[in-house]
Amino acid sequence: MFHRTGDGRPLPRLCPAVFILLLVHVGLWGLFTLPLPALEPVWQSIVGTNGAIRHGEYWWLVSPLLLHLDFDHLAANSLSLWLFGSWLEQALGKRKFLLLYIGGGVGANLATALLLPPMYSHVGASGAIFSLFGMYSYLALFRRDLIAPRHAQLLLAAMAINLLLGLMEPDGNLIAHLFGFVTGGLLAPFLTVRPEPPPFHVARP
Secondary structure, X not given: OEEOOOOOOOHHHHOHHHHHHHHHHHHHHHHHOOOOOOHHHHHHHHOEEHHHHHOOOHHHHOHHHHOOOOHHHHHHHHHHHHHHHHHHHHHHOHHHHHHHHHHHHHHHHHHHHHHOOOOOEEOOOHHHHXXXXXXXXXXXXXXXXXXXXXHXXXXXXXXXXXXXXXXXXXXXXXXXXXXXXXXXXXXHHHOOXXXXXXXXXXXXX
């Protein structure tokens, strides 16, 4: 299991961006599960639709990152955000972490809009989550001073499993996964890690 490490402060203070994103994920999912007809046009106005993005409605590159179709979708992305995002936010700082997360998600949604049919619609934070994997891959390969080799191998194995699971999802957006990963890797060299990042470790089961 991958663990964030820190000074014992609770998650809201230690990793405020991760905490707020988790709250938004859960809150919006709970809101749109309510059987209220008035919510349907709101949902339709923020779900990513390729044709609308191509015609200049660019907010749909961002808004789908906060939405999820069902509880399993929500749980998988939220768990990945907590496990993989907490250490990165501490190491990068809140602003750079959000730049990585949102930038990766936008890159994933832009690739989706350009490469999949105009009527294709999509929601979910998977592209943003995979940008975190892209960042970790860069650190594991090129910043061995931050992540020990044995931990790097475990990280890469975990990310490979996530990529494989993405391939196996019948309704998964493989384009978003791959381009989120690539965007995160491309952004990584420009996002300087803090001089004294928190220690990274992988706890034994």
